Amino acid sequence: MPDTMTVTSQVLEPAADSSLGHLSVRQVNKIYDPHGVHVEALQDCSLEIPAGDFIAVVGPSGCGKSTLLNILAGFDNLTGGQVLLDDEPLATVDHPPRPGPDRVVVFQNGALFPWKTVLQNVVYGLLVQNRMTEPEANEMGMELLAKTGNLDRIAHSYPGQLSSGMQRRVEILRALINNPRILLLDEPFRAMDTVSKTTMHRHLLDIYDQYHKTVFFITHDLDEAIFLADTVVVMTTRPGTIKLRLDVDLPRPRTRETLTSHRFLELKQQAVNAVHEEAKKAFERGERELA
Amino acid sequence: MRHKLLQQRFGLMWLGYLVAIFAWYASVKWLPISSFQRLPDPLTVVIEWFNPDPDYGLSVFTVDYYLHIWYSTYRATASFLLAVILGVPLGIMMGWRARVNEYASALLSILRPIPPLAWVPVAILIFPGSEPAVIFVTFLVAFFATTMNTLLGVRSIDSDYFRAAECLGAKPVDILRDIIIPGALPSIFTGLQIAMGAAWFSLVAGEMIAAQYGLGFMILESYNLVQYPTIVIMMVTLGIVGYVSSALIRVVGNRLMRWREQAIGLAEN
């Protein structure tokens, strides 16, 4: 099992690429057994994610994308297969994964602690892992906030006073400051309107361009997936496995022009077809949301 | 415009008080119904209450008045604090760890339907003297209310907060301090206000049944000694003390949970 503490004791630094955060998902199965009803969420799911890759996972509701994220994050264990992180076992049937600051999650409905200020939220991980003293952590936190769009001016506000866009940005920073090997984002912009979403994409891409962490991003929005990612993976309906893997060879940095480029539309066509096929299957089976 | 509206509401409030007091006075003095005529009227009560030399021995100027207030307040506070010290941790453990819940909830749900005041005779048998017995019964009520509300509070914390904290490297101690306690605090304080009210309720009954001194005791005693205005004085005093204690809790709660005010303030804007 990778020793999460020593690896993440290194401080967050900008990087052109990354040597850490290589994920190997190998033939992962996940079977739920609530009330004796057998549910196969994932079946023989395999995926190689190179270090520093931005991967977006899309698929119909209930296809198991959140299940996969939960396993990677350490909230749940697989029932077959294994997951390796930088060539060391992260999750096997005998050794369940545990959540840790090398794989921090940004949640769908936002999980900033409402009773802590923005700054207190951002430095929470650093303090709780005893990585540095409070003044040091605060300094680092303020620096990061200032660097990422002058957010230092809201450092002492409470999350309840912020718009959801601001909250999401702070949450991403709260994850990032721990220098994780992987950033896991579970449909983080789902509940936002188009304009806010576009702004958030910009912010996220800025962060990616600067720090080049491996990003595992779940969404149901195909435009978003192709626009943001290097790799787009389409999952099948339950039991979930990889249906299609698209290499998004669009140049970085991504701009507004990228959205309407010829190549973008080609990629989108492939993805749409794949998702549509699966969605039809799911609909015909009358699936209810698993999540 | 807003100022005028507030003034109007303020005015209406006093009008309401006046109407109520007048209705009380009128029904006691002028209604030809004997039931009403046996009651003391507001004027007599007020005169007695603020009398330096009261006919029945109790007014704002007598020491005994404050003695009774002290006894009741001391009992209520003691039981309340005991209930908080035992109930909040138990509620937290029950809400957090399923095992604890499994052990405790069966036992609690058997004991809970028994009205706390039904414990009075047993309590008197077990405890040496009526003072501990009364405090025990009062404690019991507050304890159940506190535990249940704390439990609910912990359960209602969104599980994403727990997960986020775990990702960030929090250990169980950190989770207790940074997630569970702040997250459950609103429910805990609601429970504390309920517990305080319940404590007073129980206390008065306990005092009537089994105590010397105290507001509850005095209410019954005044009746037995045919000192009717004193009954009302004690009732009103009880209302005031009860209200103040709940208000105190609310104020403390609001100070501890400033982050809520600010969020709500934004919503109203």
Add this chain to the structure above:
Amino acid sequence: MGQAVSMPGKPSRWRRIKWRGAVSVITFFVLWHAAVVLKLAGFAELPTPIQTLATFFAEYLASPDYWGSWVVSFERVLYGFIIAQILGIPLGLLFGTSPKFRDMFFPVFELLRPIPPLAWVPVSILFWPTNESSIVFITFVGAFFVIVINVFDGVGSIQKEHLWLARSLGATRMTIFRRIMLPSVIPSIAVGMTLGIAITWNVVIAAEMIASDSGLGRMTWEGYVSSTPEVVLIGMISIGLAGYLSSLAVDWLESRMMPWRERR
């Protein structure tokens, strides 16, 4: 809930819950028994669980006086509770719908509310002609304040959109009241009833101990006065049972009032 999703392969939860719960309950009774037998402080005069059970079956199960006490207490609870609903629900609605009325009389209401119901005992005895009616009055007081507050809250939380929709569709005030407000406050009424019934039992028992010569509360108190502790315990358990049954009845009523609510 905060715990990680359960791992597959563990035995079903139901069996586990009953097992642990049973352990604590049994431990409780064992400790009780031990405390009496060992003559621990205060417990020396109490009967053991077994003695209590024996006395119950021998002397009380078949005794008409015993069941008579049940009836008497239940009647008081019923009358007080029902009258509280009849008077309290309209008052709550009035507070909720008429700002002028609320501004005038809610402060008076709030001033009276912190006074514990039992503090009304002497006033009640003075005022009401019969002992029975004075006890019912006190029972009433307990449940009354609770239901008013809950209904008042309920009116406040009616979604404005529902009201606006109705008005824009041309509904009269009467129609809005009957078709939107009343149904919307049913959940609050249910909560008020659930809380109210528990308070009512509490109050009845105490009122009986203080000021009556019949009922389960009286029976329990007399057990104490006559130094027959078994009676005290039997009384307590009976009261608990009676209270529990009343709560079940209110729950049933609730489920009839709100058929759309999920079973808990």
